[in-house]
Structure formats: C-alpha cells, structure tokens
Amino acid sequence: MSRKNVAPAAVVAWSTSSVSWVDEGHRLSTTDSLMEAAAMLPTKDVLIATSRRSTFIRTMRVPNASKPDIRRILQVQIGQLFPIPANELSFDFHLTQDVNSEGRLAVIAAIRSADLQILHSQAKAAGLRITGVLPAALGSAALAKSLHQPDAAVVHRTAEGLAIDLVAGGELRYSRVAPDPANALGIEAEVSRTFAAALMSCSPTIAAGALALPDTDVSTDTWGLETLPTAHLDINIQTPEQMARALRQAEIGKIRLATVLMGLAVVALTAQTLNYVDAAKKASSADARWRKKIGDAKSLQDAEQKKADVISGYRDVVDLAFHPAQSLSDVLAIVTNDAPKGVWLTGFTLERGKALTIRGTAANSNAVQPFTDAIRQEADKKTGQLRFRDTTIVFSSSSEIDNTPVTQFSVSTFPVGNLPLEQPDIKKVGQK
C-alpha cells in the first residue's frame, strides 16, 4: 500500500499528454511520452508524480483511526469528494500530524482509474518499473518544509502552466494550475487568486524551479519534484486491481507468517514434550530403581527380623529350661536339710511347673509341723525372697512299724519360680 522508503533513481511528472523530469542541474526536461523519456532517464525505476491537471487533491478531517479503517470510510465517501463517480477513481491519502477534536487532517489524492491504467501500460511498454504513484503537488509541501516555510505558496512553471500549491502547517492544502501569466505581476495576481479560492490567508511565496519572480519572499532552483524521493510520504495511488492484488499478497503473507509461527510452535512444543517425556522416563526409571533398592533392603530386613524372631523363640525356650529361678537339685537339698530330727523322708516328686510332693515318716505327729514351718520360712539369702509357697500337709496318718508308732505324711509345696518348660507344639516332629 505505501511506497517503500527507497529513493528511486528518477522522479517523473506524468500526464496523459506530457512527461517531465528534472536533471541534476535543476533543468526541467519534457517529452511527449514515457517511451521517449525512457531512453533519457538514468534508470528504469521511476517514481511517478501525477501532474496537477490529472490529479484531484482534497484535504479533509477523518476519524483518528488506522489507515485501513480510514480507507474503508473514504471508499464510501470518495464519490462525494470528487466530481467523478467513485467506481472510476483510484485514490490514496496521506495522514498528517494535524489532529484536533474534529479528527485527523488527511490529504486525499485521486486519479481516474483509466489514466492510471494508461500510465502503467505506457511504463510497461517503455520498460520502466514504477516504484510508486503520487501527486506532484505533494513535492511542494516537502520543498516548503526544506526551506523552513511551513506556510507558503509554492509556485512552479510547468508544461501544463503555472502550478500554485498552498502549504499550511507543512502540509499541502490546495493546488491549482493557472494559465501561464506573461509577467511577475500576473503571477502574483494568480497566487492571490488561489489564496482567495482556498479561503486561506496569504503567506510567503516560494518561487521554485528557478522561476523568475523578483519580489518573491523565497526563491530556489530546486523543483518540488526533486524533494519527493526524500519526503517519505505514505501515499501510493494504485488501481483497484493492484489494491486487491496487494491485499491478497498481504493476506498470503499473513497466512504464511501464521503457518511459520504455528510450525515453530508445534516444533517447539513437540521438542519440549519429547524432552519432558524423556526426563519423565528417566525419572520414573530412577524412581523405580530407588524403590527396588528400598524394597530389597526392607525384604532383607524382614527376613533378618524373621530369623531373629526364631532365635528369640529359641532363647525363650532355653531361658526356661536352663535358667530356672531355683534348680531342682537345690530345691531337693534345701527341703532335705529342713527335715528335723525324727523325720525321715521317703520320697520326692518334683516336676517343672508343678508343686513338690514330699513323702516321709515321722516319729510322732508333732514333728511334721516344724518341718513344714521350716520349709515355709526358707528364703533366698541374697534377696530375702521366700523359696516356697502354698506349703501344706497333704495327709498325715498314724501307723506302726515293728510295733513302733509312727506318723506317715505327705507335704506339698510350690517352689517359687518353678516355671514349666515350653510346651511342645501340637504336632510331633515328622508329622504333617
């Protein structure tokens, strides 16, 4: 849509009847057609400046919106702005920095689509490449700006006649071509007439292109055409077909960019996903290794604990069997020593976990009681704990042996700490 900021080799002022350009010595050359001019131009790339007679210029306030949005608005209104039906016009516009409450000031340039097509066909025939199409009058605003005259009337003598461009605030406001007057007074009168037609107050006059105007405020050899390449104007008039093609190209560019972006995103996402999956696999593998190590260690611990439990069971059995509180031999010895004079012990029955049964014979029944008392009073010398409990006389009966009266008795007593051995399991060894 907008012209690229690359200075073209040649700026050519074009109209359907003539073609003009300015050489390095600020001399204006004019031919009848682009075909003739092509041979004399230094390059095939040309920036076309449409002549004032073939271009409509209009300034108006537009909403302060983006250029595409403003273009849509203007496409509807363009028929009312110029005296030619909208469908026969090609236009573009330049958005100025002048913004107020009514909107932004836009300089709208339009040209007959038919003329534009003629231009392109002539350029094609001449072997020229058009880099942009814009009104020649815009060069006057650039020229005034370069001469530090933001408000001025820039006057050129062109092949079409006297070109008068009014610039205000550094922007082109009005442009007209007047019949070429014979003298300076006539030129000044045309300038004044132009200010009046534009309803603008008078400002200094710039005589451009070595125009001979003695009383002018500013005079320069430079032509407005020469300033166009450096003016950086965002305007390029195109035919509707070119616009549609440009729009299509822009869309294709956007789609291409979107596709590339999406491709990049998919590649990046895929790479990151693969990276993540790889890391997750490694982490999972490492996690499994750790768990297996811990599981193995715990299994070993359990196995060792089971072995220890078995050994612990052995210890219980061994403790009961080999470390009784009182050994059976000690019990027998103690009870035997407790037997007083006149008491004969005839039998003992002692089993682990059960009471001791003592059988004996006494010379008289009175001797049994001291024996049982002695048993009851037996105590451990170290701890002082009684050695026997539940000492009772089971029976005592009188009888005679060889005509001598005796008392036969039985005493039962329980040795303290006489615990039973660990009982065997129900099944015998070898049975299933």
Added chain:
Amino acid sequence: MISFRTRNESIASAVSICAILMLIGTAAWYWMPLPSVQGFQSRSYSKQLASANNSTTDVQNERVKLESDILPFLWEGLPDKVAPAALAKVNDLAKQRALKVVAFRPQKPSEVKGLTQVVFGVTVDGSFPNTVQFIKDLEQPGLKLAVSTVQIASADQASDRVTGTVNIVAYIKGATKPVSRGDKNVKKS
C-alpha cells in the same frame, strides 16, 4: 499482523494467536523444572534406604548376639545322634557318683518353637546324696541337658538307697526330622 477484517485475515490471525500462545506456553514449560528423582525425593529415598540398612544391621547384630547366648545350650544334628551322646554323658556322671543307671529311655521327639525337643527318661539306683548330686551334675550348663522331672523314692526301709527317675530334656537346633523306624512307619501311614 493481527487483524480480523477478512475471513483469511481472521484465520491467519487466529492461527498466529494460537501459535504465539503455544510458544509462550512452551517457553514457560521450558523454564519449569523437568521431572527428576533428585533433591528432596532422592534425599528421602536415601534416608529410607539407610534406615532399612541400619535396621537390618541392628537386627543381624541382635540375632548374632542371641545365637551366641543360646548356642552353648543347643545340640546339633539328628535326634538319633543326640541320644547316644546324652547316654554317654549320663553314664559318666552316674559312674562318678557311684550310681547305677537302671534305664535310659529316649522319648519321641517333638517340636518347640522351631527347636526339636527330645526327652530322656533316666532311672538310677544309689544313695540319696549321690542321687541329688547326680541331678545337680545334670543341671550343669555345659551338658546341654535340662532336668524337667525328678522322682526319688526309697528303695527299701533298711538302707539309704533310693531309686531316682529323672527326665532330662535336650534341645536340638532346627526342627530336624528324625529317621527312626517308627517315624518312617508314621510317615508311610
């Protein structure tokens, strides 16, 4: 770049927005830490492993200590091999105490908490003090025999001779399977 004026632009813009969001998401994902068994989890695993290994070592040490405590009291081998050894010891002790071994009867082995228990019934004849000494001798830990039952009865009224019946118990490490004929018969039936 992003506009929705035409259908194609809308599609392109939507795709671009999606792509940009995907790129932003991917970039954010890229800077997030990847899954790894490091840091806290690894330290936790190390602690668990060290704890399990330490526990295993403790249990092993405890087991070794227990074994060293109880092994002096346990026999090894088959019950059939233990009985003759026990008889030899009983005979030696009885001889030292001038006792006569009247009978030595091994009983059927049984299992006690994983140990094989064999009971021997010993009947001796001799004086009462010697019999008591004999019992005391049997209770010495080095013999690996525990006295479970003692019955002493006067042999006659005319002397101090007594008849002692002593049940002694031997524990064999492990529930070893006896190979006596009776066991074989039991197994066959």
